[in-house]
Amino acid sequence: MKDARGPIRVAIVDDSATIRRLVAMELARHPDLDLVGEAEHPYQARVMIKSLNPDVLVLDIEMPHMNGLDFLKKIMTLRPMPVLMFSSMTKRGAQAAVEALSTGAVDCLEKTPTLSTDGTLQRLPALIRMAAGARLAQPRTQDAGAGNSFLNRGRIVLIGSSTGGVDALEQVIGGFPANCPPTLITQHMPAEFLKSFSARLDNMAAPAVRLAADGEPLAEGKVLIAPGGPYHLALDGRSPRCVLDGQDKVSGHRPSVDVLFHSAVPVANRVVAAILTGMGADGARGMLALRRAGARTLAQDEESCTVFGMPRVALENGGAERAVPLRRVAPAILELCTQPGLQTV
Numbered sequence: 001m002k003d004a005r006g007p008i009r010v011a012i013v014d015d016s017a018t019i020r021r022l023v024a025m026e027l028a029r030h031p032d033l034d035l036v037g038e039a040e041h042p043y044q045a046r047v048m049i050k051s052l053n054p055d056v057l058v059l060d061i062e063m064p065h066m067n068g069l070d071f072l073k074k075i076m077t078l079r080p081m082p083v084l085m086f087s088s089m090t091k092r093g094a095q096a097a098v099e100a101l102s103t104g105a106v107d108c109l110e111k112t113p114t115l116s117t118d119g120t121l122q123r124l125p126a127l128i129r130m131a132a133g134a135r136l137a138q139p140r141t142q143d144a145g146a147g148n149s150f151l152n153r154g155r156i157v158l159i160g161s162s163t164g165g166v167d168a169l170e171q172v173i174g175g176f177p178a179n180c181p182p183t184l185i186t187q188h189m190p191a192e193f194l195k196s197f198s199a200r201l202d203n204m205a206a207p208a209v210r211l212a213a214d215g216e217p218l219a220e221g222k223v224l225i226a227p228g229g230p231y232h233l234a235l236d237g238r239s240p241r242c243v244l245d246g247q248d249k250v251s252g253h254r255p256s257v258d259v260l261f262h263s264a265v266p267v268a269n270r271v272v273a274a275i276l277t278g279m280g281a282d283g284a285r286g287m288l289a290l291r292r293a294g295a296r297t298l299a300q301d302e303e304s305c306t307v308f309g310m311p312r313v314a315l316e317n318g319g320a321e322r323a324v325p326l327r328r329v330a331p332a333i334l335e336l337c338t339q340p341g342l343q344t345v
Helices: 017-027 042-052 068-078 091-103 120-132 165-174 191-204 257-263 265-270 284-292 310-316 326-337
Strands: 008-013 033-039 056-060 083-088 107-111 156-161 183-187 208-211 222-225 232-236 241-245 271-275 296-300 322-324
Touching: 008 017, 008 042, 008 120, 017 033, 017 120, 033 042, 033 120, 042 056, 042 068, 056 068, 056 120, 068 083, 068 091, 083 091, 083 120, 091 107, 091 165, 091 191, 107 120, 156 165, 156 257, 156 284, 165 183, 165 191, 165 326, 183 232, 183 257, 191 208, 191 222, 232 257, 241 257, 257 265, 257 284, 265 271, 265 284, 271 284, 271 310, 271 326, 284 296, 284 310, 296 310, 296 326, 322 326
Parallel strands: 008 033, 008 056, 056 083, 083 107, 156 183, 156 271, 183 222, 208 222, 271 296, 296 322
Antiparallel strands: 232 241
């Protein structure tokens, strides 16, 4: 983690001189951020990183000579450091962005034609500060899960996550058996990234994973992810089924974890909810409402979080019963799901 003394030293690798200039102009407005180096491609960047030792690297995914994803993998192997990625919103760019987040990038920003006016650049300074204080992804470990012996007792699982959530969710859902409890996930990401992420998870994990559709029924062995874009994901517990909610942003996000959690309060005594790594406080109030109504609740612990924001607030306000290391989240959820609920879904 970055020492708080002195400005945060930032370097950028992007083949676009225009992008580098826009980033430089934005960072110049913030005295606590110091752009110490620029490179057009990874081969230049190797020398730059070695000589300048930046605290945070801003890296484009699509570049000549060596793409940013391959370079990221080399960085995380040889010289791990906080990296923010720029990615296009094409299908190919979204797939690469999700792989970058799984590889160890702290976060990914959309590179759009309106980059200088759509607010993306204005978000960059806060993300750099967050990345400078983030914990880098640790080698993956997973405690033994329930395997074929798992028997759900009518429980519904709700999970919320944000920064660092791609890696965390891959580990949690990767620890679920094929007959896992019905599971709904809200992960803060652009809609195009969420499409690629759901497909990636589906290929990796034993349960079926896909984006939620409005009115889609819940079922064991099925993991449904909020599609984002204009919609929040909510739960109609009477059926039970998914509801895509088109209301404005909540807690600064769409999709919002708070929307998902609050929607499940009427059936809270059937719910097991978990908050994973992420910046901010989205989900903490909803988790508190769930716990007060009878849900079982968990938060990822500080040591295993990329950013200990959302879980910290959920623990501080009493929404989360306890903190759990990432390697224990899946087993802990499954254990709680073996306790009796109201009825079988």
